[in-house]
Amino acid sequence: MSNLLDLLVAGLATGAIYALVAVxxxxxxxxxxxxxxxxxxxxxxxxxxxxxxMHVGAPFWLAIILGILLSLLLLGLGFKLLLVDPMLxxxxxxxxxxxxxxxxxxxxxxxxxxxxxxxxxxSIVPAGDVSILGRVVSLQSLGVLALAIAVVIGLTALLNRxxxxxxxxxxxxxxxxxxxxxxxxxxxILMTFLINAFLVALASLLITPxxxxxxxxxxxxxxxxxxxxxxxxxxxxxxxxxxxxxxxVVDNLAxxxxxxxxxxxxxxxxxxxxxxxxxxGLLGRPEERTV
Amino acid sequence: MRSGIFAGxxxxxxxxxxxxxxxxxxxxxxxxxxxxxxATVGTNWKNGIDLAIEEINAKGGVLGRxxxxxxxxxxxxxxxxxxxVQKALDNEPYVLLGxxxxxxVKVTSPLxxxxxxxxxxxxxxxxxxxxxxxFLFRTSFGQQSSMPKVAKYINDELKAKSVAIVWVxxxxxxxxxxxITKEFAKYSIxxxxxxxTEAGQADFAADVSKIKAAxxxxxFVYVNEEESARMLKELKRQAITVPLMGETTLVGQKxxxxxGDAANGARGHVGLTTDAPVDLVKAxxxxxxxxxxxxxxxxxxxxxxxxxxxxxxxxxxxKVDAKAFADNLHGLTxxxxxxxxxxxxxxxxxxxxIDRQGFLVEIVDGKQVVKQVLPKLN
Numbered sequence: 001m002s003n004l005l006d007l008l009v010a011g012l013a014t015g016a017i018y019a020l021v022a023v024x025x026x027x028x029x030x031x032x033x034x035x036x037x038x039x040x041x042x043x044x045x046x047x048x049x050x051x052x053x054m055h056v057g058a059p060f061w062l063a064i065i066l067g068i069l070l071s072l073l074l075l076g077l078g079f080k081l082l083l084v085d086p087m088l089x090x091x092x093x094x095x096x097x098x099x100x101x102x103x104x105x106x107x108x109x110x111x112x113x114x115x116x117x118x119x120x121x122x123s124i125v126p127a128g129d130v131s132i133l134g135r136v137v138s139l140q141s142l143g144v145l146a147l148a149i150a151v152v153i154g155l156t157a158l159l160n161r162x163x164x165x166x167x168x169x170x171x172x173x174x175x176x177x178x179x180x181x182x183x184x185x186x187x188x189i190l191m192t193f194l195i196n197a198f199l200v201a202l203a204s205l206l207i208t209p210x211x212x213x214x215x216x217x218x219x220x221x222x223x224x225x226x227x228x229x230x231x232x233x234x235x236x237x238x239x240x241x242x243x244x245x246x247x248x249v250v251d252n253l254a255x256x257x258x259x260x261x262x263x264x265x266x267x268x269x270x271x272x273x274x275x276x277x278x279x280x281g282l283l284g285r286p287e288e289r290t291v
Numbered sequence: 292m293r294s295g296i297f298a299g300x301x302x303x304x305x306x307x308x309x310x311x312x313x314x315x316x317x318x319x320x321x322x323x324x325x326x327x328x329x330a331t332v333g334t335n336w337k338n339g340i341d342l343a344i345e346e347i348n349a350k351g352g353v354l355g356r357x358x359x360x361x362x363x364x365x366x367x368x369x370x371x372x373x374x375x376v377q378k379a380l381d382n383e384p385y386v387l388l389g390x391x392x393x394x395x396v397k398v399t400s401p402l403x404x405x406x407x408x409x410x411x412x413x414x415x416x417x418x419x420x421x422x423x424x425x426f427l428f429r430t431s432f433g434q435q436s437s438m439p440k441v442a443k444y445i446n447d448e449l450k451a452k453s454v455a456i457v458w459v460x461x462x463x464x465x466x467x468x469x470x471i472t473k474e475f476a477k478y479s480i481x482x483x484x485x486x487x488t489e490a491g492q493a494d495f496a497a498d499v500s501k502i503k504a505a506x507x508x509x510x511f512v513y514v515n516e517e518e519s520a521r522m523l524k525e526l527k528r529q530a531i532t533v534p535l536m537g538e539t540t541l542v543g544q545k546x547x548x549x550x551g552d553a554a555n556g557a558r559g560h561v562g563l564t565t566d567a568p569v570d571l572v573k574a575x576x577x578x579x580x581x582x583x584x585x586x587x588x589x590x591x592x593x594x595x596x597x598x599x600x601x602x603x604x605x606x607x608x609x610k611v612d613a614k615a616f617a618d619n620l621h622g623l624t625x626x627x628x629x630x631x632x633x634x635x636x637x638x639x640x641x642x643x644x645i646d647r648q649g650f651l652v653e654i655v656d657g658k659q660v661v662k663q664v665l666p667k668l669n
Contacts, residue, residue: 003504006529010496116330118517120549127552129530138528141496210524211493212517212549216327220493255497261460261487263497 015248040222233284339594
């Protein structure tokens with residue numbers, strides 16, 4: 001039983017990061033009907049941007065700030081203006097293919113400019129343990145979980161409790177009507193891209209100390225987050241959050257109680273089962289097509 | 292008359308071409324893990340090779356001929372490695388170098404043997420040299436040599452009665468796991484947990500939870516370098532305090548760099564280490580750091596040694612003969628006194644396995660500290 005608690009905490013901490021990345025999938029889908037297949041690489045890059053800043057002698061806190069700003073610039077503004085806007089007019093499929101190409105390009109560029117080898121990355125959460133209800137829990141797991149939950153709560157509040165959030169949701173539900181009622185649709189869409197860039201930068205900051213900074217690290221994360229988004233519901237932020245947490249916990253429990261050799265298959269089986277019985281995902285809403 | 296002149300010209304051209312071939316560079320082909328999960332392995336191996344070739348060429352080469360190497364990336368994938376080795380062999384190299392992963396060596400060694408080209412590689416799986424391949428040579432100990440030493444240390448020094456084994460699910464990991472399990476049985480050491488992990492695995496929380504639940508006296512970790520670092524961090528995160536023991540990959544320089552404080556206290560048997568109390572190894576380390584600006588792991592030493600194995604064998608033969616190379620390397624003892632590039636006295640047996648000194652090290656304050664020197668057997 002005590003082992004189960006450890007596994008749950010560790011699973012929730014990892015799952016919270018999957019959730020941050022999965023939310024990005026959902027936000028972009030809602031505003032642009034776009035699946036960003038480079039989302040995993042979007043998590044990989046900020047860590048290297050921060051390392052690059054540190055290599056020129058900047059302290060870690062400054063590297064974090066500059067890394068997040070660069071992420072907003074490159075992965076938010078740059079991604080929208082240089083790739084999504086020009087490609088979207090050709091349809092969703094060419095855009096999805098372009099994001100696959102972007103993923104390869106980002107991986108290769110990081111490999112060339114930095115190294116194919118992994119690099120260590122400092123943690124913003126101090127090492128050590130705390131005792132909770134008689135159990136020793138690592139500060140890192142708790143810190144990652146707490147930060148991720150805080151961000152998710154903040155994002156939910158932004159979407160549901162603020163004027164900007166309501167305008168973003170209106171844009172997501174029907175851009176044409178939103179435009180008629182005076183919502184600055186373009187600005188809201190840009191806002192979505194910037195939020196996604198912020199989320200991936202944060203996920204990068206939280207997970208790289210554990211996974212290490214490596215050009216290929218986005219593959220695992222991107223796949224897990226994509227599965228999380230589908231399992232939870234691709235068109236609902238709360239679905240992505242639930243999906244992320246679920247995948248994190250299921251992965252850990254499967255490794256401990258089923259088989260470490262087949263742990264990678266368990267989330268995929270979960271995905272298939274969900275798609276079969278609830279195609280819109282656990283918390284997603286069905287999308288109807290009119291003809 | 293005209294045909295006589297033509298024949299003369301032809302003969303002169305052929306002779307010139309033959310002379311050029313005799314005096315041209317000695318071509319070597321390296322296939323290594325330059326990207327993917329084994330990038331640390333392949334990059335160190337390649338840099339060691341390049342350093343040795345630069346040194347040898349600066350001194351006039353081997354038998355007056357320069358060494359020339361081509362590097363190909365296996366992407367840490369046995370399928371890609373096989374294709375790259377086939378491509379390299381088509382160019383008829385003098386010797387094939389690499390790969391470093393046992394799984395990649397396993398699928399490429401039949402190609403080199405079929406071509407009659409010696410393959411000097413970094414793989415450590417016990418089975419590689421057990422199948423009678425006369426063209427395959429190690430640069431480090433095989434598991435059949437190293438694991439008995441590890442098991443003996445765990446029994447004699449750590450006094451462990453139960454051990455959790457964590458291994459990577461590939462040829463390298465399975466080979467090590469099988470040999471150490473047999474060795475543990477000889478000492479009646481119980482395997483408290485037998486945990487397989489995947490190459491490239493990022494999250495070890497569940498694996499460490501299993502170890503915690505098994506409560507062993509020690510943990511034997513036998514995974515690749517990057518995963519070793521992640522595992523050490525997770526072991527520290529979950530406050531596992533029993534001795535951590537490994538073999539080479541657990542205590543490499545890159546692991547220490549990646550794992551930071553979490554590497555402190557880890558112990559392992561290493562066939563090669565840049566911290567070895569050997570003057571020639573120290574000199575190698577200085578040269579490597581000067582050229583590449585980082586301290587290499589054992590793979591850097593392996594790549595460097597591989598080139599000096601070629602030099603010493605070729606100079607002993609007195610000719611560059613790819614077909615005779617393997618025959619001459621079998622049974623050869625290379626003394627560091629006469630060939631300093633080999634770093635330590637070394638002997639190759641009839642299977643291509645290696646015999647030389649080994650070391651038991653512990654990570655103390657982020658550095659490898661050699662605790663014991665294990666002598667050459669023969």
